[in-house]
Amino acid sequence: MEWDFVTLSTALAGLGIVVGIIFPAVGQFLVARKALEAMARQPEASEPISRALLISLAMLESLAIYVLVVVLILLFANPLLKYAVGE
Secondary structure: OOOOHHHHHHHHHHHHHHHHHHHHHHHHHHHHHHHHHHHHHOHHHHHHHHHHHHHHHHHHHHHHHHHHHHHHHHHHOOOOHHHHHOO
């Protein structure tokens, strides 16, 4: 079976989105777990901990959004396509 450029880039974009979403999800789990453990140990410090938690989760989620944007660019506006087709 011969793999053409579009099929290969689509398959790799799918793999990229899977990997790019799994790692931030694991990171969000670890951050939330540690924040909840810290809140359980020191309930009086829950406000600063929750503030730091929300900022951390927003940064991790932005990483997943960046992965999605890059994959969509590679799928729909692939800058390497003109070299593969030979224009």
